[in-house]
Amino acid sequence: MANGAVTQTQHIPYLAQKGLKSWILTTDHKRIGILYLITISFFFMIAGLTALGMRYELMTPELDFFRTATEYNVAFTIHGSLMVFFFIVPGIAASFGNFLIPLMIGARDVAFPRINLLSFWIYLVGTAILLFALAQPADTGWTFYTPYSIQTGTKVIMITLGVFVLGFSSILTGMNFIVTIHKLRAPGMTWSRLPLFIWASYATAILQLLATPVVGITLLLLIAERAFDIGFFDPAKGGDPILFQNFFWFYSHPAVYIMVIPAFGIISEIIPVFARKPIFGYKAIAYSSFAIAIISFFVWLHHMFVSGISETAAAIFSFLTMLVAIPTAVKVFNWTATLYKGSIDFHSSMLYALSFIVLFTVGGLTGVYLGALAVDVHLHDTYFIVAHMHYVMIGGTVMGFFGALHFWYQKWFGKVFNELVAKAAWFLIFVGFNVTFFPQFFMGYQGMPRRYATYPEEYISYHALSTYGSWILGLGILIMTVNLLIPLWKKGRPESSNPYGSLSLEWQVPSPPPHENFDEIPTVTDWTYAYGKK
């Protein structure tokens, strides 16, 4: 066994200590991970309910659920900003990243445990500002495009300020993880033995560290323009509205990879365990995360093809966009090759991982359509975009996230959930997701624009289908959540600390792990993925 050297004498689990203070002042990476998990789940729920409201509105062509179109606009702004900035960007990176990175590399904690807690507190301040902002929410959409965000009568400053503050949390977390991965690897945990989740977290951390400041400044400029009338983006004052889009997407395209690279890492962990095979193309998967992290800075103008940018720039960025699909495809092919002739166990987490491969491929390929300049002119700002982004973000990131919840659940909480219910919930989620979003490709292709509360009669069947799908999806997520919550209040511990026979270090410690993880820092002697070698 790769990491059999782990010895454990002290068995006081990290969850033993009780009381509010033991949580809000904790510097234990596992507890901080839980704190993130709770907050992001909270925002996932609010934003999800908002989405159900929007889908309910769209079941019929008329405005019937919301009172005004502005209310609908406010709803998609809340949905988008919460999902993006408060759930999916910090999501896996901050929750599972915190929980797993020190355990996987054989460390007692992250490099700067207090800064880690500070990140969480900054995140909380950001969420507090946001909740305050929700009292009078904006109607700009999550992209806060100028000139509308300068002109609208709704309150834009508060919500952008919330996002701005949140950025610092991301930056600090990214910095912390980079230093941790460089400095705290256990003896023998060489770069070529690292779990792929660590490679993925590293690539994500680079993006968090280097891209986030750009959106921070951009939002600050927006606030300055709104509050003090300084002309950054208003042409009448010498500014350029396209400049906002440039700044915004310079961050936000890399940000889509902040959302999804950690999920890539998760899939690379789950698949070999349940296929009982060494991961295929370890190096290719590891390096492709870095390739993505670098290339993703070169494609941002593909969001602006019809914003009035020059044709030369559009053509260049259409070409560059194609490049990012290559390292992404490298991963998909390697996962598939890992499955080939594997002895596959359809554990609930594996079902999520397999769904990831299928759904993310649909999302990624439709991204390539959108990157093709001529096609995008037709598809831009239609439901095709909505479908694309949900296939990559739900089909990709959220599937990875749910998969991770099921995979590391025993380890993290020291409890066991009902596997049958988990599978049933997965089924509803998989079906519900596709029923909700697949029709959106068609209606987008036929011209249904995004961000409208009403629409012509002819789209009704697509919209209605999509709304029914959202109920199935919602039900699935509800069942999954309940199934994962119930065991937390029940007594009992998992029978084994390594039920799936993983070789990775985090499975060699008890479930839940003790405070500081390892009595003695283990010495790693083999590759993390040496399945079936013995």
Add this chain to the structure above:
Amino acid sequence: MSTHNHTEEHHTGLRVYVAVCLALFVLTVVTVYIAKFDFGDFNIVVAMFIASIKASIVALYFMHLKFEDKLTWIYALYPLFLLFLLIGFTLMETFTRVPVIK
């Protein structure tokens, strides 16, 4: 880490800090002084050039970049590359625009 601190102490005594501080003051005075001359389009270039020197010596000495290892240098320089990328492509886009309404 400990070996690091050692070399650091070696190189940056109080005198270096004071010298850097003085240099910053002098360069500030220079910036203000040359604002009196009009270099046309190059006004911004001259001002940015001096500002960059100031930023560099702050990073090198006050922030100890000079004594750091390669990895830290990469993390310090890569964002500069990204900055050029952002400004470069944004300007490229602006300069290649063709007026639609003639």
